[in-house]
Amino acid sequence: MDEQQTLDLGTVIILGTMGMIILAMGVVVFFFIYQRRMIAKQNELTMLELQHQKELMGAVIQTKELEQRRIALELHDDVGSTLTAIKFSVSSFTIGDKDKELLNNNLADAIQKVRRISNDLLPSILEELGLITAVKSLIKTLNDNKTVNYVFESFGEQIRHPKDVELACYRVLQELLNNILKYAHATEVRVEIVLSQSGLVVIVTDDGDGFVPEDHTNHERPSLGLKNIESRIQQIKGEITYEKRLPKGTKVLIDWKRHE
Ligand SMILES: Nc1ncnc2c1ncn2[C@@H]1O[C@H](COP(=O)(O)OP(=O)(O)OP(=O)(O)O)[C@@H](O)[C@H]1O
Ligand SMILES: [Mg+2]
Known part of the structure:
Protein backbone atom coordinates (compact mmCIF):
# COMPACT_ATOMS: atom_id res chain seq x y z
CA MET A 1 0.00 0.00 0.00
CA ASN A 119 9.51 82.89 -65.70
CA ASP A 120 11.46 81.58 -62.68
CA LEU A 121 8.19 80.91 -60.88
CA LEU A 122 6.48 79.32 -63.87
CA PRO A 123 8.72 78.51 -66.81
CA SER A 124 6.11 79.28 -69.52
CA ILE A 125 8.59 78.13 -72.14
CA LEU A 126 8.42 74.68 -70.54
CA GLU A 127 4.65 74.43 -70.96
CA GLU A 128 4.66 75.90 -74.44
CA LEU A 129 7.77 74.45 -76.04
CA GLY A 130 8.76 71.51 -73.87
CA LEU A 131 11.65 70.29 -71.74
CA ILE A 132 14.44 70.50 -74.32
CA THR A 133 13.79 74.14 -75.25
CA ALA A 134 13.31 75.11 -71.61
CA VAL A 135 16.57 73.45 -70.52
CA LYS A 136 18.40 75.01 -73.48
CA SER A 137 17.19 78.42 -72.33
CA LEU A 138 18.14 77.67 -68.69
CA ILE A 139 21.65 76.62 -69.74
CA LYS A 140 22.01 79.74 -71.88
CA THR A 141 21.19 81.92 -68.87
CA LEU A 142 23.57 79.94 -66.66
CA ASN A 143 26.38 80.35 -69.18
CA ASP A 144 26.34 84.11 -68.48
CA ASN A 145 28.17 83.06 -65.32
CA LYS A 146 31.73 82.74 -66.55
CA THR A 147 33.14 80.52 -63.77
CA VAL A 148 31.40 77.37 -64.97
CA ASN A 149 30.98 76.13 -68.54
CA TYR A 150 27.62 74.46 -69.13
CA VAL A 151 27.18 72.12 -72.09
CA PHE A 152 23.81 70.82 -73.17
CA GLU A 153 23.01 68.00 -75.58
CA SER A 154 19.75 66.28 -76.42
CA PHE A 155 19.22 62.97 -78.18
CA GLY A 156 16.32 60.95 -79.48
CA GLU A 157 12.88 61.88 -80.63
CA GLN A 158 11.23 65.28 -80.44
CA ILE A 159 8.26 64.28 -78.34
CA ARG A 160 6.46 65.68 -75.33
CA HIS A 161 5.87 63.75 -72.13
CA PRO A 162 3.20 64.57 -69.51
CA LYS A 163 3.40 68.09 -68.08
CA ASP A 164 4.04 66.91 -64.52
CA VAL A 165 6.98 64.78 -65.69
CA GLU A 166 8.53 67.66 -67.64
CA LEU A 167 8.03 70.06 -64.73
CA ALA A 168 9.49 67.60 -62.19
CA CYS A 169 12.58 67.00 -64.36
CA TYR A 170 13.02 70.73 -64.92
CA ARG A 171 12.75 71.56 -61.20
CA VAL A 172 15.11 68.73 -60.24
CA LEU A 173 17.58 69.93 -62.85
CA GLN A 174 17.35 73.49 -61.50
CA GLU A 175 18.12 72.25 -57.97
CA LEU A 176 20.98 70.00 -59.12
CA LEU A 177 22.57 72.82 -61.13
CA ASN A 178 22.04 75.26 -58.29
CA ASN A 179 23.73 72.87 -55.84
CA ILE A 180 26.64 72.34 -58.24
CA LEU A 181 27.10 76.10 -58.42
CA LYS A 182 26.97 76.41 -54.62
CA TYR A 183 29.04 73.42 -53.52
CA ALA A 184 30.80 71.43 -56.23
CA HIS A 185 33.64 73.78 -57.30
CA ALA A 186 33.12 72.47 -60.82
CA THR A 187 34.44 74.10 -63.99
CA GLU A 188 32.41 72.10 -66.50
CA VAL A 189 28.87 70.75 -66.26
CA ARG A 190 27.21 68.57 -68.90
CA VAL A 191 23.48 68.10 -69.15
CA GLU A 192 22.19 65.42 -71.49
CA ILE A 193 18.59 64.50 -72.18
CA VAL A 194 17.49 61.43 -74.09
CA LEU A 195 13.87 61.44 -75.18
CA SER A 196 12.00 58.42 -76.48
CA GLN A 197 8.43 57.15 -76.74
CA SER A 198 9.07 54.88 -73.78
CA GLY A 199 10.41 57.58 -71.44
CA LEU A 200 13.25 59.95 -70.80
CA VAL A 201 16.69 60.03 -69.24
CA VAL A 202 18.42 63.11 -67.86
CA ILE A 203 22.13 62.93 -67.08
CA VAL A 204 24.04 65.65 -65.24
CA THR A 205 27.80 65.27 -64.94
CA ASP A 206 30.25 67.69 -63.39
CA ASP A 207 33.97 67.75 -62.71
CA GLY A 208 33.62 69.07 -59.15
CA ASP A 209 34.38 67.67 -55.68
CA GLY A 210 32.16 64.62 -56.06
CA PHE A 211 29.08 63.99 -53.99
CA VAL A 212 26.40 61.44 -53.06
CA PRO A 213 23.41 62.28 -50.81
CA GLU A 214 24.37 59.54 -48.30
CA ASP A 215 27.37 61.69 -47.34
CA HIS A 216 24.99 64.43 -46.22
CA THR A 217 22.28 62.66 -44.25
CA ASN A 218 23.53 64.00 -40.92
CA HIS A 219 23.89 67.52 -42.15
CA GLU A 220 23.43 69.94 -39.24
CA ARG A 221 21.68 72.63 -41.26
CA PRO A 222 18.17 71.57 -42.27
CA SER A 223 17.96 71.62 -46.06
CA LEU A 224 15.17 70.87 -48.47
CA GLY A 225 16.79 70.62 -51.90
CA LEU A 226 17.72 66.93 -51.95
CA LYS A 227 14.52 65.90 -50.13
CA ASN A 228 12.44 67.80 -52.68
CA ILE A 229 14.32 66.11 -55.50
CA GLU A 230 13.54 62.70 -54.02
CA SER A 231 9.91 63.58 -53.51
CA ARG A 232 9.45 64.97 -57.03
CA ILE A 233 11.04 61.92 -58.62
CA GLN A 234 8.92 59.64 -56.48
CA GLN A 235 5.75 61.47 -57.51
CA ILE A 236 6.38 60.80 -61.19
CA LYS A 237 7.44 57.21 -60.38
CA GLY A 238 10.93 57.78 -61.70
CA GLU A 239 14.36 56.88 -60.40
CA ILE A 240 17.38 58.96 -59.54
CA THR A 241 20.92 57.74 -58.91
CA TYR A 242 24.00 59.63 -57.80
CA GLU A 243 27.50 58.42 -58.50
CA LYS A 244 30.89 59.81 -57.53
CA ARG A 245 33.14 59.78 -60.58
CA LEU A 246 36.82 59.04 -60.68
CA PRO A 247 39.12 60.93 -60.37
CA LYS A 248 36.54 63.62 -59.56
CA GLY A 249 33.05 64.86 -60.17
CA THR A 250 29.52 63.58 -59.89
CA LYS A 251 27.10 61.89 -62.26
CA VAL A 252 23.38 62.11 -61.58
CA LEU A 253 20.96 60.07 -63.66
CA ILE A 254 17.21 60.52 -63.76
CA ASP A 255 15.27 57.75 -65.42
CA TRP A 256 11.55 57.94 -66.12
CA LYS A 257 9.61 55.26 -67.95
CA ARG A 258 6.15 55.70 -69.39
CA HIS A 259 3.78 53.48 -67.40
CA GLU A 260 0.77 52.71 -69.56
N1 LIG B 1 26.80 69.00 -56.21
C1 LIG B 1 27.17 68.98 -54.93
N2 LIG B 1 28.47 68.92 -54.60
C2 LIG B 1 28.87 68.87 -53.32
N3 LIG B 1 28.02 68.87 -52.26
C3 LIG B 1 26.72 68.95 -52.53
C4 LIG B 1 26.20 69.00 -53.86
N4 LIG B 1 24.85 69.03 -53.79
C5 LIG B 1 24.52 69.01 -52.50
N5 LIG B 1 25.64 68.97 -51.72
C6 LIG B 1 25.67 68.88 -50.25
O1 LIG B 1 24.44 68.33 -49.80
C7 LIG B 1 23.83 69.20 -48.86
C8 LIG B 1 22.33 69.11 -49.00
O2 LIG B 1 21.91 69.68 -50.26
P1 LIG B 1 20.49 70.41 -50.34
O3 LIG B 1 20.25 70.83 -51.74
O4 LIG B 1 19.49 69.49 -49.73
O5 LIG B 1 20.66 71.64 -49.38
P2 LIG B 1 21.13 73.14 -49.62
O6 LIG B 1 21.40 73.39 -51.08
O7 LIG B 1 22.25 73.39 -48.69
O8 LIG B 1 19.87 73.95 -49.16
P3 LIG B 1 18.53 74.19 -49.96
O9 LIG B 1 18.56 73.37 -51.20
O10 LIG B 1 17.45 73.75 -49.02
O11 LIG B 1 18.50 75.65 -50.27
C9 LIG B 1 24.41 70.56 -49.15
O12 LIG B 1 24.38 71.39 -48.02
C10 LIG B 1 25.81 70.23 -49.60
O13 LIG B 1 26.66 70.08 -48.47
MG1 LIG C 1 20.07 72.86 -52.57
Whole structure:
Protein backbone atom coordinates (compact mmCIF):
# COMPACT_ATOMS: atom_id res chain seq x y z
CA MET A 1 0.00 0.00 0.00
CA ASP A 2 2.83 2.31 1.01
CA GLU A 3 4.68 1.36 -2.12
CA GLN A 4 1.60 2.23 -4.19
CA GLN A 5 1.34 5.65 -2.49
CA THR A 6 5.06 6.40 -3.12
CA LEU A 7 4.57 5.46 -6.78
CA ASP A 8 1.57 7.74 -7.08
CA LEU A 9 3.44 10.56 -5.39
CA GLY A 10 6.38 10.04 -7.77
CA THR A 11 4.02 10.13 -10.77
CA VAL A 12 2.37 13.30 -9.45
CA ILE A 13 5.76 14.98 -8.99
CA ILE A 14 6.90 13.96 -12.49
CA LEU A 15 3.63 15.02 -14.07
CA GLY A 16 3.67 18.27 -12.07
CA THR A 17 7.25 19.04 -13.12
CA MET A 18 6.43 18.27 -16.75
CA GLY A 19 3.35 20.45 -16.53
CA MET A 20 5.41 23.29 -15.11
CA ILE A 21 8.03 22.87 -17.82
CA ILE A 22 5.32 22.88 -20.50
CA LEU A 23 3.75 25.94 -18.88
CA ALA A 24 7.11 27.74 -18.73
CA MET A 25 7.77 26.85 -22.36
CA GLY A 26 4.29 28.11 -23.26
CA VAL A 27 4.99 31.39 -21.48
CA VAL A 28 8.34 31.75 -23.30
CA VAL A 29 6.73 30.96 -26.68
CA PHE A 30 3.89 33.36 -25.90
CA PHE A 31 6.32 36.18 -25.07
CA PHE A 32 8.38 35.41 -28.16
CA ILE A 33 5.34 35.59 -30.44
CA TYR A 34 4.03 38.64 -28.60
CA GLN A 35 7.36 40.44 -28.99
CA ARG A 36 7.57 39.59 -32.70
CA ARG A 37 4.06 40.89 -33.21
CA MET A 38 4.93 44.10 -31.37
CA ILE A 39 8.04 44.59 -33.53
CA ALA A 40 6.02 43.92 -36.70
CA LYS A 41 3.38 46.40 -35.52
CA GLN A 42 6.06 48.98 -34.76
CA ASN A 43 7.65 48.48 -38.20
CA GLU A 44 4.25 48.85 -39.80
CA LEU A 45 3.67 52.10 -37.88
CA THR A 46 7.09 53.46 -38.91
CA MET A 47 6.35 52.58 -42.54
CA LEU A 48 2.96 54.30 -42.33
CA GLU A 49 4.56 57.36 -40.76
CA LEU A 50 7.19 57.49 -43.53
CA GLN A 51 4.50 57.08 -46.17
CA HIS A 52 2.50 59.87 -44.55
CA GLN A 53 5.57 62.13 -44.48
CA LYS A 54 6.20 61.45 -48.16
CA GLU A 55 2.59 62.19 -49.06
CA LEU A 56 2.73 65.38 -47.02
CA MET A 57 5.88 66.49 -48.78
CA GLY A 58 4.32 65.75 -52.16
CA ALA A 59 1.29 67.83 -51.22
CA VAL A 60 3.51 70.70 -50.07
CA ILE A 61 5.37 70.68 -53.38
CA GLN A 62 2.13 70.59 -55.33
CA THR A 63 0.67 73.49 -53.34
CA LYS A 64 3.87 75.48 -53.80
CA GLU A 65 3.80 74.85 -57.55
CA LEU A 66 0.15 76.02 -57.76
CA GLU A 67 0.90 79.14 -55.72
CA GLN A 68 3.95 79.93 -57.87
CA ARG A 69 1.80 79.54 -60.95
CA ARG A 70 -0.77 81.99 -59.57
CA ILE A 71 1.87 84.60 -58.64
CA ALA A 72 3.67 84.16 -61.97
CA LEU A 73 0.49 84.68 -63.98
CA GLU A 74 -0.48 87.70 -61.90
CA LEU A 75 3.00 89.20 -62.27
CA HIS A 76 3.04 88.59 -66.00
CA ASP A 77 -0.52 89.51 -66.81
CA ASP A 78 -1.08 92.28 -64.29
CA VAL A 79 2.18 94.00 -63.34
CA GLY A 80 3.88 93.20 -66.65
CA SER A 81 1.11 94.57 -68.83
CA THR A 82 0.64 97.66 -66.65
CA LEU A 83 4.35 98.47 -67.04
CA THR A 84 4.16 97.90 -70.79
CA ALA A 85 1.15 100.23 -71.02
CA ILE A 86 3.03 102.93 -69.07
CA LYS A 87 6.01 102.49 -71.40
CA PHE A 88 3.84 103.15 -74.42
CA SER A 89 2.12 106.18 -72.93
CA VAL A 90 5.51 107.67 -71.99
CA SER A 91 6.28 108.06 -75.70
CA SER A 92 3.52 110.69 -75.97
CA PHE A 93 4.75 112.71 -72.97
CA THR A 94 6.20 116.13 -73.69
CA ILE A 95 9.37 115.83 -71.63
CA GLY A 96 13.01 116.29 -72.53
CA ASP A 97 14.62 113.54 -74.64
CA LYS A 98 17.09 112.70 -71.88
CA ASP A 99 14.34 112.30 -69.27
CA LYS A 100 12.30 110.26 -71.73
CA GLU A 101 15.24 107.98 -72.41
CA LEU A 102 15.92 107.52 -68.70
CA LEU A 103 12.27 106.75 -67.99
CA ASN A 104 12.14 104.36 -70.93
CA ASN A 105 15.27 102.50 -69.82
CA ASN A 106 14.00 102.14 -66.26
CA LEU A 107 10.67 100.85 -67.46
CA ALA A 108 12.29 98.40 -69.89
CA ASP A 109 14.46 97.20 -67.00
CA ALA A 110 11.42 96.74 -64.74
CA ILE A 111 9.54 94.85 -67.48
CA GLN A 112 12.48 92.52 -68.00
CA LYS A 113 12.77 91.86 -64.24
CA VAL A 114 9.08 91.08 -63.93
CA ARG A 115 9.39 88.69 -66.89
CA ARG A 116 12.40 86.99 -65.34
CA ILE A 117 10.76 86.54 -61.94
CA SER A 118 7.55 85.31 -63.54
CA ASN A 119 9.51 82.89 -65.70
CA ASP A 120 11.46 81.58 -62.68
CA LEU A 121 8.19 80.91 -60.88
CA LEU A 122 6.48 79.32 -63.87
CA PRO A 123 8.72 78.51 -66.81
CA SER A 124 6.11 79.28 -69.52
CA ILE A 125 8.59 78.13 -72.14
CA LEU A 126 8.42 74.68 -70.54
CA GLU A 127 4.65 74.43 -70.96
CA GLU A 128 4.66 75.90 -74.44
CA LEU A 129 7.77 74.45 -76.04
CA GLY A 130 8.76 71.51 -73.87
CA LEU A 131 11.65 70.29 -71.74
CA ILE A 132 14.44 70.50 -74.32
CA THR A 133 13.79 74.14 -75.25
CA ALA A 134 13.31 75.11 -71.61
CA VAL A 135 16.57 73.45 -70.52
CA LYS A 136 18.40 75.01 -73.48
CA SER A 137 17.19 78.42 -72.33
CA LEU A 138 18.14 77.67 -68.69
CA ILE A 139 21.65 76.62 -69.74
CA LYS A 140 22.01 79.74 -71.88
CA THR A 141 21.19 81.92 -68.87
CA LEU A 142 23.57 79.94 -66.66
CA ASN A 143 26.38 80.35 -69.18
CA ASP A 144 26.34 84.11 -68.48
CA ASN A 145 28.17 83.06 -65.32
CA LYS A 146 31.73 82.74 -66.55
CA THR A 147 33.14 80.52 -63.77
CA VAL A 148 31.40 77.37 -64.97
CA ASN A 149 30.98 76.13 -68.54
CA TYR A 150 27.62 74.46 -69.13
CA VAL A 151 27.18 72.12 -72.09
CA PHE A 152 23.81 70.82 -73.17
CA GLU A 153 23.01 68.00 -75.58
CA SER A 154 19.75 66.28 -76.42
CA PHE A 155 19.22 62.97 -78.18
CA GLY A 156 16.32 60.95 -79.48
CA GLU A 157 12.88 61.88 -80.63
CA GLN A 158 11.23 65.28 -80.44
CA ILE A 159 8.26 64.28 -78.34
CA ARG A 160 6.46 65.68 -75.33
CA HIS A 161 5.87 63.75 -72.13
CA PRO A 162 3.20 64.57 -69.51
CA LYS A 163 3.40 68.09 -68.08
CA ASP A 164 4.04 66.91 -64.52
CA VAL A 165 6.98 64.78 -65.69
CA GLU A 166 8.53 67.66 -67.64
CA LEU A 167 8.03 70.06 -64.73
CA ALA A 168 9.49 67.60 -62.19
CA CYS A 169 12.58 67.00 -64.36
CA TYR A 170 13.02 70.73 -64.92
CA ARG A 171 12.75 71.56 -61.20
CA VAL A 172 15.11 68.73 -60.24
CA LEU A 173 17.58 69.93 -62.85
CA GLN A 174 17.35 73.49 -61.50
CA GLU A 175 18.12 72.25 -57.97
CA LEU A 176 20.98 70.00 -59.12
CA LEU A 177 22.57 72.82 -61.13
CA ASN A 178 22.04 75.26 -58.29
CA ASN A 179 23.73 72.87 -55.84
CA ILE A 180 26.64 72.34 -58.24
CA LEU A 181 27.10 76.10 -58.42
CA LYS A 182 26.97 76.41 -54.62
CA TYR A 183 29.04 73.42 -53.52
CA ALA A 184 30.80 71.43 -56.23
CA HIS A 185 33.64 73.78 -57.30
CA ALA A 186 33.12 72.47 -60.82
CA THR A 187 34.44 74.10 -63.99
CA GLU A 188 32.41 72.10 -66.50
CA VAL A 189 28.87 70.75 -66.26
CA ARG A 190 27.21 68.57 -68.90
CA VAL A 191 23.48 68.10 -69.15
CA GLU A 192 22.19 65.42 -71.49
CA ILE A 193 18.59 64.50 -72.18
CA VAL A 194 17.49 61.43 -74.09
CA LEU A 195 13.87 61.44 -75.18
CA SER A 196 12.00 58.42 -76.48
CA GLN A 197 8.43 57.15 -76.74
CA SER A 198 9.07 54.88 -73.78
CA GLY A 199 10.41 57.58 -71.44
CA LEU A 200 13.25 59.95 -70.80
CA VAL A 201 16.69 60.03 -69.24
CA VAL A 202 18.42 63.11 -67.86
CA ILE A 203 22.13 62.93 -67.08
CA VAL A 204 24.04 65.65 -65.24
CA THR A 205 27.80 65.27 -64.94
CA ASP A 206 30.25 67.69 -63.39
CA ASP A 207 33.97 67.75 -62.71
CA GLY A 208 33.62 69.07 -59.15
CA ASP A 209 34.38 67.67 -55.68
CA GLY A 210 32.16 64.62 -56.06
CA PHE A 211 29.08 63.99 -53.99
CA VAL A 212 26.40 61.44 -53.06
CA PRO A 213 23.41 62.28 -50.81
CA GLU A 214 24.37 59.54 -48.30
CA ASP A 215 27.37 61.69 -47.34
CA HIS A 216 24.99 64.43 -46.22
CA THR A 217 22.28 62.66 -44.25
CA ASN A 218 23.53 64.00 -40.92
CA HIS A 219 23.89 67.52 -42.15
CA GLU A 220 23.43 69.94 -39.24
CA ARG A 221 21.68 72.63 -41.26
CA PRO A 222 18.17 71.57 -42.27
CA SER A 223 17.96 71.62 -46.06
CA LEU A 224 15.17 70.87 -48.47
CA GLY A 225 16.79 70.62 -51.90
CA LEU A 226 17.72 66.93 -51.95
CA LYS A 227 14.52 65.90 -50.13
CA ASN A 228 12.44 67.80 -52.68
CA ILE A 229 14.32 66.11 -55.50
CA GLU A 230 13.54 62.70 -54.02
CA SER A 231 9.91 63.58 -53.51
CA ARG A 232 9.45 64.97 -57.03
CA ILE A 233 11.04 61.92 -58.62
CA GLN A 234 8.92 59.64 -56.48
CA GLN A 235 5.75 61.47 -57.51
CA ILE A 236 6.38 60.80 -61.19
CA LYS A 237 7.44 57.21 -60.38
CA GLY A 238 10.93 57.78 -61.70
CA GLU A 239 14.36 56.88 -60.40
CA ILE A 240 17.38 58.96 -59.54
CA THR A 241 20.92 57.74 -58.91
CA TYR A 242 24.00 59.63 -57.80
CA GLU A 243 27.50 58.42 -58.50
CA LYS A 244 30.89 59.81 -57.53
CA ARG A 245 33.14 59.78 -60.58
CA LEU A 246 36.82 59.04 -60.68
CA PRO A 247 39.12 60.93 -60.37
CA LYS A 248 36.54 63.62 -59.56
CA GLY A 249 33.05 64.86 -60.17
CA THR A 250 29.52 63.58 -59.89
CA LYS A 251 27.10 61.89 -62.26
CA VAL A 252 23.38 62.11 -61.58
CA LEU A 253 20.96 60.07 -63.66
CA ILE A 254 17.21 60.52 -63.76
CA ASP A 255 15.27 57.75 -65.42
CA TRP A 256 11.55 57.94 -66.12
CA LYS A 257 9.61 55.26 -67.95
CA ARG A 258 6.15 55.70 -69.39
CA HIS A 259 3.78 53.48 -67.40
CA GLU A 260 0.77 52.71 -69.56
N1 LIG B 1 26.80 69.00 -56.21
C1 LIG B 1 27.17 68.98 -54.93
N2 LIG B 1 28.47 68.92 -54.60
C2 LIG B 1 28.87 68.87 -53.32
N3 LIG B 1 28.02 68.87 -52.26
C3 LIG B 1 26.72 68.95 -52.53
C4 LIG B 1 26.20 69.00 -53.86
N4 LIG B 1 24.85 69.03 -53.79
C5 LIG B 1 24.52 69.01 -52.50
N5 LIG B 1 25.64 68.97 -51.72
C6 LIG B 1 25.67 68.88 -50.25
O1 LIG B 1 24.44 68.33 -49.80
C7 LIG B 1 23.83 69.20 -48.86
C8 LIG B 1 22.33 69.11 -49.00
O2 LIG B 1 21.91 69.68 -50.26
P1 LIG B 1 20.49 70.41 -50.34
O3 LIG B 1 20.25 70.83 -51.74
O4 LIG B 1 19.49 69.49 -49.73
O5 LIG B 1 20.66 71.64 -49.38
P2 LIG B 1 21.13 73.14 -49.62
O6 LIG B 1 21.40 73.39 -51.08
O7 LIG B 1 22.25 73.39 -48.69
O8 LIG B 1 19.87 73.95 -49.16
P3 LIG B 1 18.53 74.19 -49.96
O9 LIG B 1 18.56 73.37 -51.20
O10 LIG B 1 17.45 73.75 -49.02
O11 LIG B 1 18.50 75.65 -50.27
C9 LIG B 1 24.41 70.56 -49.15
O12 LIG B 1 24.38 71.39 -48.02
C10 LIG B 1 25.81 70.23 -49.60
O13 LIG B 1 26.66 70.08 -48.47
MG1 LIG C 1 20.07 72.86 -52.57
